[in-house]
Amino acid sequence: MHDVLLRTYGPQHWWPAQSAFEVVVGAYLTQNTSWKAVERSLDNLRASGVLSIEGVRVTSIEQLRKLIRPSGFHTRKASALKAFVELLDRDYSGSLDVMASVPIETVRGYLLQLPGVGPETADAILLYALGHSVPVADQYLSRLAERHHLIELPLARGRRGYHTLALLTQEAFSGDVDRDRQYLYGEFHALTVELGKAHCRKIAQCKGCPLEPDLANLPKGGPSHKT
DNA sequence: CGCCAGGCCGTGT
DNA sequence: ACACGGCATGGC
Numbered sequence: 001m002h003d004v005l006l007r008t009y010g011p012q013h014w015w016p017a018q019s020a021f022e023v024v025v026g027a028y029l030t031q032n033t034s035w036k037a038v039e040r041s042l043d044n045l046r047a048s049g050v051l052s053i054e055g056v057r058v059t060s061i062e063q064l065r066k067l068i069r070p071s072g073f074h075t076r077k078a079s080a081l082k083a084f085v086e087l088l089d090r091d092y093s094g095s096l097d098v099m100a101s102v103p104i105e106t107v108r109g110y111l112l113q114l115p116g117v118g119p120e121t122a123d124a125i126l127l128y129a130l131g132h133s134v135p136v137a138d139q140y141l142s143r144l145a146e147r148h149h150l151i152e153l154p155l156a157r158g159r160r161g162y163h164t165l166a167l168l169t170q171e172a173f174s175g176d177v178d179r180d181r182q183y184l185y186g187e188f189h190a191l192t193v194e195l196g197k198a199h200c201r202k203i204a205q206c207k208g209c210p211l212e213p214d215l216a217n218l219p220k221g222g223p224s225h226k227t
Numbered sequence: 228c229g230c231c232a233g234g235c236c237g238t239g240t
Numbered sequence: 241a242c243a244c245g246g247c248a249t250g251g252c
Contacts, residue, residue: 031234037250038233072249076235118235138233158242193233 001144001211002173002184005191008210012190015128020096021053023129027121028081029071040070053094056085080116087114100130119162127189133182135173136189137165140196144211 017023025045029038044067045051050059059067065078085094087110092099099107104126111122119137126132145151145165155164173184199209 027233030232032232032247033234033249034232034251036232040250070249072232073235073247074249076247080235116235120234124233136233140233154242160241189233196233 001148002188002191004210005195006187009191009194012187012194014186014190015124017128019052020100020129022051024084024096024125025051025056025081027124027129028077028084028116029068031073031077031116031121033071033073037071041068044068044070053085053088053096056081057089057094076116080114083114083116096129100132104130104132104134119159119166123166124189127182127185131182133185135166135169135185137162137169138189138193140192141165141169141189144192144195148211 015023015026017026022042026038026042029041042051045055048059048063048067049055050064050067056064061078061082064081065074068074068077068081071077088094088096088099091110092102107130108122108126111117111125112119117125123134123136126134127136142156142161142165145168146153146156150168151161151164155161169185169188173181173188176184195210
């Protein structure tokens with residue numbers, strides 16, 4: 001799948017950000033929100049000089065809320081961003097580099113305890129902001145895995161479903177010893193998102209989907225669930 | 228106008 | 241352990 005999508009869409013060079021902290025902010029803001037809307041919030045933060053650790057640290061939660069309004073759920077996301085910086089200050093000297101030097105499982109545990117941070121946000125931060133080799137799963141990947149019968153339907157959803165998909169991704173790339181896994185995880189997630197953006201609603205019929213040859217082998221009747 | 232977006236959380240079974 | 245609704249706003 002990765003190679004087919006790579007040939008179709010080309011290298012994605014994810015995550016689209018100018019700094020590690022911008023990755024963190026983007027990971028929060030894009031929760032159930034289109035990236036287009038996130039970009040406007042990021043522009044607002046940048047224009048106000050708030051798109052930095054210090055910026056979030058010194059900005060009031062009310063002001064933060066106004067700036068990120070375009071990307072929705074601003075009440076939750078503003079306080080969640082504050083909580084992240086508080087964790088950073090309290091346990092990692094206010095430095096993402098320090099956070100990146102701590103064992104991955106330890107950091108993941110702390111991230112998951114933060115408000116507004118679930119498995120996908122935590123892994124996106126670990127991979128794209130902290131430079132760890134961690135697969136990232138999402139709804140797009142879940143749909144793809146279901147359609148291609150790579151996992152049983154009961155395993156596709158919920159917290160268990162996320163872990164199953166992440167493990168599946170890890171195993172799928174484990175045999176590739178020539179390419180860098182961190183890079184592959186990053187690009188694969190980016191490519192599945194790109195596929196989702198282009199074919200999210202059409203993937204049921206999958207007309208023009210680059211993975212169509214594989215989807216053509218689906219059982220008669222095809223997928224019945226919503227995409 | 229209605230659907231949905233690169234989830235997460237609290238509540239109810 | 242899941243299913244379900246709420247969270248907010250803007251694009252299409």
